[in-house]
Amino acid sequence: MITIEDVSKIYGTMVAVDHVSMSLEPNSITVIVGTSGSGKSTLLRMINRLIPPTSGRILINGLDTASLPATELRRRIGYAIQGHGLFPHYTVADNIATVPNLLGWPKARIAGRVEELLTLFHLPPETFAHKYPHQLSGGQQQRVGVARALAAEPELLLMDEPFGALDPVIRAKAQDDLLDIQRRFGTSIVLVTHDMDEAFHLGHRIAVMKQGKLVDFGSPTTILTEPKDPFTSQLTGTLDRSLKLMSLKQLADFAVPGDTIGAETLPATLSLRDALAEFVWRGLKVASVVDSDGRQLGQITLDALLAQGRRP
Amino acid sequence: MKGGALLFRAVLAGCLGVLILAPELFIGLFRWLNRPDAPPIYPYDSLLWLTVSHLGLVLIATSAGAIVAIAAAIFVTRPSGAEFLPLSRVLTNTGQTFPPVAVLALAVPAVGFGVAPTLIALFLYGLLPIFENSVAGLQRVPEQITEAADGMGMTAGQRLRKVDLPLALPLIVEGIKIAMVINIGTATIGSTVAAKGLGEVIIAGLLSDNMAFILHGGLIVGLMAVLFYDLMGYFENFLKRRLGLTGSGD
Ligand SMILES: Nc1ncnc2c1ncn2[C@@H]1O[C@H](COP(=O)(O)OP(=O)(O)OP(=O)(O)O)[C@@H](O)[C@H]1O
Ligand SMILES: [Mg+2]
Numbered sequence: 272m273i274t275i276e277d278v279s280k281i282y283g284t285m286v287a288v289d290h291v292s293m294s295l296e297p298n299s300i301t302v303i304v305g306t307s308g309s310g311k312s313t314l315l316r317m318i319n320r321l322i323p324p325t326s327g328r329i330l331i332n333g334l335d336t337a338s339l340p341a342t343e344l345r346r347r348i349g350y351a352i353q354g355h356g357l358f359p360h361y362t363v364a365d366n367i368a369t370v371p372n373l374l375g376w377p378k379a380r381i382a383g384r385v386e387e388l389l390t391l392f393h394l395p396p397e398t399f400a401h402k403y404p405h406q407l408s409g410g411q412q413q414r415v416g417v418a419r420a421l422a423a424e425p426e427l428l429l430m431d432e433p434f435g436a437l438d439p440v441i442r443a444k445a446q447d448d449l450l451d452i453q454r455r456f457g458t459s460i461v462l463v464t465h466d467m468d469e470a471f472h473l474g475h476r477i478a479v480m481k482q483g484k485l486v487d488f489g490s491p492t493t494i495l496t497e498p499k500d501p502f503t504s505q506l507t508g509t510l511d512r513s514l515k516l517m518s519l520k521q522l523a524d525f526a527v528p529g530d531t532i533g534a535e536t537l538p539a540t541l542s543l544r545d546a547l548a549e550f551v552w553r554g555l556k557v558a559s560v561v562d563s564d565g566r567q568l569g570q571i572t573l574d575a576l577l578a579q580g581r582r583p
Numbered sequence: 584m585k586g587g588a589l590l591f592r593a594v595l596a597g598c599l600g601v602l603i604l605a606p607e608l609f610i611g612l613f614r615w616l617n618r619p620d621a622p623p624i625y626p627y628d629s630l631l632w633l634t635v636s637h638l639g640l641v642l643i644a645t646s647a648g649a650i651v652a653i654a655a656a657i658f659v660t661r662p663s664g665a666e667f668l669p670l671s672r673v674l675t676n677t678g679q680t681f682p683p684v685a686v687l688a689l690a691v692p693a694v695g696f697g698v699a700p701t702l703i704a705l706f707l708y709g710l711l712p713i714f715e716n717s718v719a720g721l722q723r724v725p726e727q728i729t730e731a732a733d734g735m736g737m738t739a740g741q742r743l744r745k746v747d748l749p750l751a752l753p754l755i756v757e758g759i760k761i762a763m764v765i766n767i768g769t770a771t772i773g774s775t776v777a778a779k780g781l782g783e784v785i786i787a788g789l790l791s792d793n794m795a796f797i798l799h800g801g802l803i804v805g806l807m808a809v810l811f812y813d814l815m816g817y818f819e820n821f822l823k824r825r826l827g828l829t830g831s832g833d
Contacts (some may be wrong), residue, residue: 321734345736349803359750359827372734419735429734449611 272297278327280313287313289483296455302470305480308577311463318328321346346370349428354434355416357404363415388418392448410441430462446472462512467507471515479503484513491519496583513580517543520579522560526569530561539568543579550576592813599806603630606799613795623795633802634823637780640773641766644702649707649759656717679711683769686778701773709762716758720751751821760815767808776821
C-alpha cells in the first residue's frame, strides 16, 4: 500500500508536481497518464527518491520513505525505464543479477532467480544468459530490463514508459506478459504512459495528470463514464469511448442461458470490443460463448452486446 | 587484421628490434650517411640501455600523470566537484601550452639536473590528453544507464566502479595512448639535462654533425611511437567491442 500525501516538486518557479495526494491499492496496476511535461515522471521518481519532494510525504506500508537510506529504499523497489538502460558491459545474466548482487544474495540463489526470470520472459537461459545487450533485439532488451527490475522480488515496481520504444506487435506482447507476471507475483505496479490504449489495457486504476496536478483518479470505467475533469475526456477521446468501454468488459460476464444450437461460437476470454468486431465480420445476430475447453457457457445477442457500449 | 597490414607491422617491429639490439646489421647504411672518419654507430652507451631508460622515464611520468588526471576527472564529473571543471581545464591546458624546453629550464634550478626535471615535464605533458579524455568518457555515459544504476540503488561509489569507469575506459585508454606517444617523443629533450634516453644519441649526432646518430635515434623513437599507437588502438577497439559500442560484436 502506497500513500502519497500532499506531495509537491518545485524547480525554481516551475511547479512540476502540485500537491498530489493518492492511495495506491496493493497488488494492482496504477497507470499515470497526462500530456508531456505534466509531471508524471517527476511523481514516479519521487516514489523511489530519485527526486526528493519539495514538500509532502510518501508512505509505503505506513513507513515514510524518507526514513530509509535512499539506496536501501531503491533496492526494494523495482525500476524500469524507456529504452531499458541495460548495462552494455554486463551480460544479460549479470544485468538481471544487479540488485540481488547489491543485496548480497548467495550465488546459488541469484543464479536460480536469473534462470527463473529468463524462462518466465521467454528468453531461454542457455541461449541468452551470456549474451550482451547489444546482441539482443529491442523487444528482448526491454524484457531483460523488466526482468532486471523484478529480480529482487520487489513488492512495488515503477515503470516509466517501459514499452514506449517498441513496435505495436511486440508492445502488445510485452503488455500481456506484464499482466501475467503481475498476476503471478502480485507485484504492485505504477506505470507511466502516453498511450491511452495501454492505460486501459493494463490499468486497474488510472491517474490523470495535468500541469502537475492530479485531476482524475479512478477505475478505467469510471474515468471513461464519469470524468471529473474535461481534460480526462479530452485525453480518453470521445469518438471511440463506447468501444473503449466495451474493451474493458469480458464476454464471459455477459453470457446468458439460451438456445444456441447451430450458433457460431466465440471464446469467453474475448473482450466485448473484440466480440463486436467478430459479430460485424461474420454478420452474426447471436453467438454461443464457450470456455477454453469448448464447454458452452451461454449465449449473447447483438442487442445485448450493443447495450454494453451505451452511455451508462 | 588483414594479412598485408600484419606483415607491415611485423616488418616495422623487426626493424625496431634490429635497430636496438643489432644495429651492426644496418652498418652499411649508417656508414654511407657519414664522413668516412665518423663512427657509424653510437659507441658511448648501449642502445638497449638507452631505450629501456627512455621508456622507463615515459612510463613513470605518464603513469603518475594518468593517476592524477583520472582522479581529477572523476572529481570534476561528480556533482560535488562540478564547479571545479572550468578551472581544472585551464590548468591542464596551460600545462600543455608551456614549451617543454621552458619547463626544463624552470625545473632545473629547483630540482637539479638529471631525471627529475624530465619527469616533471613529461608528467605535465601527459595530464591534458588523459584528463580531457577521461572527462569526456565519464560525461558521455548515457543518462538512461546512470539513471538505471541510481534507480536500482547503487551508491555513488558503486556506480563509479561498476558503471561509469568501465564505460569511460575506451576513451581513458585513448587519452593514455596520446599521452604516451607525445611523451615518447618529448622525452628526447630530457637528454639536454642529463636524463638517460635516446635523445642522447640524437643530440650527439647534432653536435658532431653525425647523420647516422640522428637517424638512428630518431628511427627508434619514431618506430616505438608508431607501434605503441597501433597496439593501443587495438586494445581500445577490443574494449569498445566488449561494450557493444561498435555495433557488430560477434
Ligand atoms: N531538473 C529539472 N529542472 C527544472 N525543471 C524540470 C526538471 N525536471 C523536470 N522539470 C520540469 O517539470 C515538468 C514535469 O516534468 P516531467 O518529466 O515529470 O514530465 P512528464 O509528464 O514525465 O513528461 P513526458 O511525458 O514528456 O515524459 C516539465 O515541465 C519539466 O520541464
Ligand atoms: Mg516522463
